[in-house]
Amino acid sequence: MRAVVQRVKHAKVEIGGRTHGEIRQGLLILLGICPDDTPADADWLARKVAALRIFDDERGVMNRSLTDIGGQALVVSQFTLMASYRKGNRPSYIGAAGHDIAVPLYELYVEKLRQLTGRDVPTGEFGADMQVTLLNDGPVTICMDSKNPE
Secondary structure, three states, X not given: XXXXXXXXXXXXXXXXXXXXXXXXXXXXXXXXXXXXXXXXXXXXXXXXXXXXXXXXXXXXXXXXXXXXXXXXXXXXXXXXXXOEOOOOOOOEOOOOOOHHHHHHHHHHHHHHHHHHHOOOOOEOOOOOOEEEEEEEEEEEEEEEEOOOOO
């Protein structure tokens, strides 16, 4: 399971010209799922993201987590995170999980994040054509992979 986690001042996802999910200060999380991901991957990644200390404390040091600041998270499915660009110039997406695997794990990840933060977690719509708008704060962007926990 891969995530691109961006610290934002605000973010929203639109589908068909309508706002589907929107947050103020917090994290925009683009989430990609591969066929061998499991509920344990979703749990690990949700716990790690909720506890990431990437928000400033009173001294301006990145020492607070999403839960510490009472921030929000917006989760958007992003199968292109699983792209392979090894051969040629057209990425292959065969490394992305199909709907039967990805949708339940996506929903589980969102639910775990809700439990950990104690807040509603707006989302995009799995498989939809979405437009994401954000104001990256910092910028702070972290790439995470449950198969390569660094």
